[in-house]
Amino acid sequence: MGLAKLSRLYRAVILDHAEHPRNRGTLVTGTAGVTMTNPTCGDALTLQVQLGPDRRIVAARWIGHGCTISQASASMMTVAVTGKSVAAARRLATTVSELARGQAVSDADLAALGDGRALEAVLDFPARIKCATLAWWTLQRVLNQLTEGAAD
Ligand code: ZN
Numbered sequence: 001m002g003l004a005k006l007s008r009l010y011r012a013v014i015l016d017h018a019e020h021p022r023n024r025g026t027l028v029t030g031t032a033g034v035t036m037t038n039p040t041c042g043d044a045l046t047l048q049v050q051l052g053p054d055r056r057i058v059a060a061r062w063i064g065h066g067c068t069i070s071q072a073s074a075s076m077m078t079v080a081v082t083g084k085s086v087a088a089a090r091r092l093a094t095t096v097s098e099l100a101r102g103q104a105v106s107d108a109d110l111a112a113l114g115d116g117r118a119l120e121a122v123l124d125f126p127a128r129i130k131c132a133t134l135a136w137w138t139l140q141r142v143l144n145q146l147t148e149g150a151a152d
Helices: 008-019 068-081 086-100 107-112 114-122 126-147
Strands: 033-038 043-051 057-065
Touching: 008 068, 008 114, 033 126, 043 068, 043 126, 057 068, 057 126, 068 086, 068 114, 068 126, 086 107, 086 114, 086 126, 107 114, 114 126
Parallel strands: none
Antiparallel strands: 033 043, 043 057
16 A cells, blocks of 8 residues: 555654654663564564553553554554553554454544544555554553553
């Protein structure tokens, strides 16, 4: 797929995140982190998430390499989850997976994705679904790690 097939608005949002990635970097060692890859495209992503005392996400940082969509998706995901509870962050990942399966999602769920709603257009292209969803699967893995043995 060429990005040219996307609407101008969504393309601009994705390119902005790819060219000016938000929350790129690492947190101190000991913070929960997970690395995942998308071998079909060569995308790789390491995500760290830090919870505050109230169990909200106070920081999410990522490093990685790969295609524009995978890197933009990681940037958009970290912006969307910062300040959210674990449950709300999980809900965002669920929304993306519902979009990837072609299911209808509510306007409220779509709006909660923030710039990440631009992925809605990408998810219409089966060849790029893994690129768009990598960051969100990685998020789910990190949240599972953070909540192992603890209630959300
Ligand atoms: Zn990719």
